[in-house]
Amino acid sequence: MTTPTAAPRAFAEKLGGAPHSKASLRLWLRLLSCSMIIERRVRARLEEEFETTLPRFDVLAALEREPDGLTMSQLSAALLVSNGNITGIVNRLIEELLVIRTAESEDKRIATVRLTRKGRETFQRMARKHEEWVDKMFAGVTDTQMEQLMKLLATVRHSIDENPV
Amino acid sequence: MTTPTAAPRAFAEKLGGAPHSKASLRLWLRLLSCSMIIERRVRARLEEEFETTLPRFDVLAALEREPDGLTMSQLSAALLVSNGNITGIVNRLIEELLVIRTAESEDKRIATVRLTRKGRETFQRMARKHEEWVDKMFAGVTDTQMEQLMKLLATVRHSIDENPV
DNA sequence: AGTCGAAAGTTGACACTTAAAATATTTCGC
DNA sequence: GCGAAATATTTTAAGTGTCAACTTTCGACT
Incomplete structure (x- = not known):
C-alpha cells in the first residue's frame, strides 16, 4: 500500500x-x-x-469529531476533496471495518458515515503517534519562532485570499 | 486533463x-x-x-537548465520522485512534442531527455506566467515579512532534518 | 397527478504517485 | 571469456485525485 x-x-x-x-x-x-x-x-x-494512508487518516480524523457521523458530501467538504474521491476512500475504510455507511435518514439519497468502535480505537492510536511525529519534527523550533511563523503564515494566507490569480 | x-x-x-x-x-x-x-x-x-500539469511543468523546468539533457534517473533525482513516475510524465511530454528521449550514449541502458525547441519556448511562456501568479499571491506580504519567513522556514527545515521520526 | 429541476452519490476515464517486479545492458570476478 | 552482481529503465498493481456523466431521490410547481 x-x-x-x-x-x-x-x-x-x-x-x-x-x-x-x-x-x-x-x-x-x-x-x-x-x-x-x-x-x-x-x-x-x-x-x-x-x-494506512494519509487520506484515510484524514477521513477518520474528520469522523472522530462527529459522533453522529457525516454524510459523503460533508466529508468531501471537510477535506476539500471531490465527492467521487471520498467514495473510494470510504469504501476502503469500510473494507477495513473502520467505518460504516448507512442510509438511515428519511431522505434516501443521503448516506451517513460513522466510525466503528474499531475505527475509533485505531484512530486514537494513530493520532497519538501523529502528534508525536509532528512534535518531534518541530523540536528544534522555539515557541517564539512558532508564534512568529503562525502570524506570518496568516499574513500569507490573507495575501493569497485577497489576490486571486 | x-x-x-x-x-x-x-x-x-x-x-x-x-x-x-x-x-x-x-x-x-x-x-x-x-x-x-x-x-x-x-x-x-x-x-x-x-x-498542462504541475509535474510536467516541473520536468520542463528541470530540463530547461540542462542544454545537454538529463537521464531518466537524473530527472527522478532532481524532482525527488520515483523512477517509474518519470517514465509516464516524459512519455506524455514526448507525445506533446515538448521533449525528445534518445539513447545516444555508448551505454545503451541510458536514455537522455532534452527539450525540443517547442518545449523550450512553451516552458518559457509558462515560467513567466508562473512567476506572475506566485508574485501576485504574495503581493500582500512585505519584503521584510518574506525575509523573516525565509529564515524561520530554514529553521524548520533544519529541525526536520535533525529530528528524524 | 405528473413533470421538471436540483441534490446526493456513484462510476468512469485519465493523470500522478509509489514500491516492487521485470527487462536490458554493463561490469566485474575468476 | 563467462556468469553473477550492479545499473538504468519500464512495467505493474494499488491508491489518490479530478471532472463529467449518470442514477436515484426529493421537492416544487402546474
Whole structure:
C-alpha cells in the first residue's frame, strides 16, 4: 500500500523580474519543500506503523469529531476533496471495518458515515503517534519562532485570499 | 486533463499533550494549508492557460537548465520522485512534442531527455506566467515579512532534518 | 397527478504517485 | 571469456485525485 506525494514542485525559475518577484518564488519553493518533507514523513510513518494512508487518516480524523457521523458530501467538504474521491476512500475504510455507511435518514439519497468502535480505537492510536511525529519534527523550533511563523503564515494566507490569480 | 492535489491533511487532532506539541500541530496544519492553496492555484492556472500539469511543468523546468539533457534517473533525482513516475510524465511530454528521449550514449541502458525547441519556448511562456501568479499571491506580504519567513522556514527545515521520526 | 429541476452519490476515464517486479545492458570476478 | 552482481529503465498493481456523466431521490410547481 502506498500513497502519492507531490514532487518538489517548480524549483528555481531564475527568470528576470522585480526583486519582489524573485523573492516570492524563492519563498514559495521553500514553503513547499518544508511542507512536502513533513508530509512525506507522516505518510511514510502511517504506512509503516499502521499500514494506512494519509487520506484515510484524514477521513477518520474528520469522523472522530462527529459522533453522529457525516454524510459523503460533508466529508468531501471537510477535506476539500471531490465527492467521487471520498467514495473510494470510504469504501476502503469500510473494507477495513473502520467505518460504516448507512442510509438511515428519511431522505434516501443521503448516506451517513460513522466510525466503528474499531475505527475509533485505531484512530486514537494513530493520532497519538501523529502528534508525536509532528512534535518531534518541530523540536528544534522555539515557541517564539512558532508564534512568529503562525502570524506570518496568516499574513500569507490573507495575501493569497485577497489576490486571486 | 487534471491533476491531483493533497487534501487538507490531518486537521485538528486536539489530543492531550504539552503546549509545544499542540502548537506544533497547529503550525503544521497552517503550513500545509498555505502551501496547498498556492499549489492548487498554480495547478489550476497551468491547466487553464496551458492545458498542462504541475509535474510536467516541473520536468520542463528541470530540463530547461540542462542544454545537454538529463537521464531518466537524473530527472527522478532532481524532482525527488520515483523512477517509474518519470517514465509516464516524459512519455506524455514526448507525445506533446515538448521533449525528445534518445539513447545516444555508448551505454545503451541510458536514455537522455532534452527539450525540443517547442518545449523550450512553451516552458518559457509558462515560467513567466508562473512567476506572475506566485508574485501576485504574495503581493500582500512585505519584503521584510518574506525575509523573516525565509529564515524561520530554514529553521524548520533544519529541525526536520535533525529530528528524524 | 405528473413533470421538471436540483441534490446526493456513484462510476468512469485519465493523470500522478509509489514500491516492487521485470527487462536490458554493463561490469566485474575468476 | 563467462556468469553473477550492479545499473538504468519500464512495467505493474494499488491508491489518490479530478471532472463529467449518470442514477436515484426529493421537492416544487402546474
